[in-house]
Amino acid sequence: MPDLSSYTSETIDLLLNRVSVRKYADKPVTQIMVDAILEAAFRAPTSSNIQAYSVVVVRDHDTLQKLSAVTGGQKHVANTPVFLAFCADLTRIQAAMKMNGGSIEANSLETGLVASIDATLVGMSASLVAESLGLKGLMIGAVRNNASETAKILNLPKQVFCAFGMCLxxxxxxxxxxxxxxQAAMVHHEQYGNHENGQTPDALLNTYDQDLSAHYISINKPTTTDSWTHDIAKKFSPEPRANLRKELKDQGFDFS
Ligand SMILES: Cc1cc2nc3c(=O)[nH]c(=O)nc-3n(C[C@H](O)[C@H](O)[C@H](O)COP(=O)(O)O)c2cc1C
Structure with a gap:
């Protein structure tokens, strides 16, 4: 890896130091602060200017408890001062189509995908802005453990689903x-497979297993010597969230 130190900026520092934070002080995150974060985040690029996202700002104790239950009882969800639910939202596209005599009823895989990408870009932008103001948090994909229940809790209509949440x-x-x-493993030059001083995929995973295992040992977290490959293989077999395709279809998103 070449010396990168001549390229510095506040944004680079912020990203190089970022980490998911799951414990928060008993200090409010004001609504004006959330407004400022979202105002900036909504300047994220959006596919064909569709702006196919919505954010539900949750502070209510009971609602946070219910969301925490969906996520398998994650304490940081129950205890966060504010939870932002980033949703893919096709309702405005549907309205535009209706005004012009059409319908999005049979929406395609592409529509659902671009809305999800839009919501993700806004979410990551919000995370960066929040961190630039000193807040910390993490994204919560476990709202998709039961996408229908999450939709019910947040009163999401059809054509809206919560892609992920964020504790702040x-x-x-x-x-x-x-x-x-x-980076040598992730970056390909001109065509996939051309790495600079890259390791073979298996050697990379072997090295990373050792690095991650050492990290977990250093924080007294139970691990195995094949840490990452072991955990990932376990995570994806059997298929996680096997009901998700049906739950999203019920919300009006056809990912089949
Ligand atoms: C889309 C998304 C969903 C996530 N969902 C959860 C979650 O439900 N619970 C959790 O504790 N962490 C969640 N995380 C945090 C990741 O576990 C974390 O980013 C990853 O382990 C890397 O750690 P770091 O963010 O501290 O670098 C999620 C992250 C992303 C990007």
């Missing part, structure tokens, strides 16, 4: 960073 608060912990795989 003032940090009450400073977790060490989790190592990432090396």
């Amino acid at each position: 608060g003032w940090p009450a912990e400073e977790p060490p960073q989790k190592p990432r795989m090396t």
